[in-house]
Amino acid sequence: MTPQEIERYARHLILREIGGPGQQKLLNAKLLCIGAGGLGSAALLYLAAAGVGVLGVVDDDVVSLSNLQRQVLHDTASVGTLKTKSAATSISRINPGVQCVGHAVRLTNKNAMEIFQSYDLVLDGSDNFDTRYLVNQTCVDLKIPLISAAMSQWEGQIGLYDPSNGGPCYQCVFPQRPAAGLVPSCAEAGIMGALAGVMGSMMAAEAIKLITGAGQPLRGEILIYDALFGETRKLVTSVNLSCKSCKSVK
Numbered sequence: 001m002t003p004q005e006i007e008r009y010a011r012h013l014i015l016r017e018i019g020g021p022g023q024q025k026l027l028n029a030k031l032l033c034i035g036a037g038g039l040g041s042a043a044l045l046y047l048a049a050a051g052v053g054v055l056g057v058v059d060d061d062v063v064s065l066s067n068l069q070r071q072v073l074h075d076t077a078s079v080g081t082l083k084t085k086s087a088a089t090s091i092s093r094i095n096p097g098v099q100c101v102g103h104a105v106r107l108t109n110k111n112a113m114e115i116f117q118s119y120d121l122v123l124d125g126s127d128n129f130d131t132r133y134l135v136n137q138t139c140v141d142l143k144i145p146l147i148s149a150a151m152s153q154w155e156g157q158i159g160l161y162d163p164s165n166g167g168p169c170y171q172c173v174f175p176q177r178p179a180a181g182l183v184p185s186c187a188e189a190g191i192m193g194a195l196a197g198v199m200g201s202m203m204a205a206e207a208i209k210l211i212t213g214a215g216q217p218l219r220g221e222i223l224i225y226d227a228l229f230g231e232t233r234k235l236v237t238s239v240n241l242s243c244k245s246c247k248s249v250k
């Protein structure tokens with residue numbers, strides 16, 4: 001580490017659970033974030049600040065004015081530009097030592113493998129079930145741990161899906177997508193902006209724990225945060241032996 005890096009990461013270096021070896025793991029880590037929306041914004045800001053070596057961002061959308069109420073990676077001047085470009089600008093402003101790789105494409109089963117294969121960890125901050133199942137299947141196939149979060153209105157949830165290390169995959173826990181129209185989008189249901197900050201920051205914290213080996217990850221657990229009542233609770237999840245998605249790794 002350079003003297004500048006030692007100063008930049010000083011508050012991590014004195015943490016017993018991270019220290020020099022943990023910070024070095026963060027500097028060497030390659031993390032892919034699906035979506036540079038509300039969840040991705042907070043997660044990417046903290047992971048850039050933490051010095052994660054490579055931050056990949058998958059998003060084919062452009063910044064719109066109604067995003068800015070919660071997507072704090074983007075600003076007013078970036079309305080109309082690609083989210084991957086706006087993300088790269090913000091990330092390099094926070095930490096020029098981080099390499100940001102933009103993938104301005106819609107994720108499909110044709111391109112997912114090729115995009116995912118150069119990363120060690122995936123964060124899913126996407127907003128639809130098709131993408132979540134595709135992200136899960138690609139992570140299962142490549143044995144990449146997946147931190148997935150979701151939110152609506154005032155409530156968010158987060159879990160780690162890591163079947164190659166003994167936990168359930170996303171599809172073990174959510175075997176069937178809800179019927180079309182049953183789960184309203186943020187545009188239809190609304191969302192309290194700061195909830196994206198809380199849940200995205202939890203994603204970053206879980207990623208930092210997993211990369212450095214600190215503490216106990218949310219493997220086989222879902223943490224639910226209800227902002228309206230200021231409550232959290234945890235659910236225990238388990239491997240579904242008849243899950244079609246991860247049967248190859250069981």
Ligand SMILES: [Zn+2]
Pocket residue numbers: 163168169170171172173240243244245246247
């Ligand atoms: Zn499974």
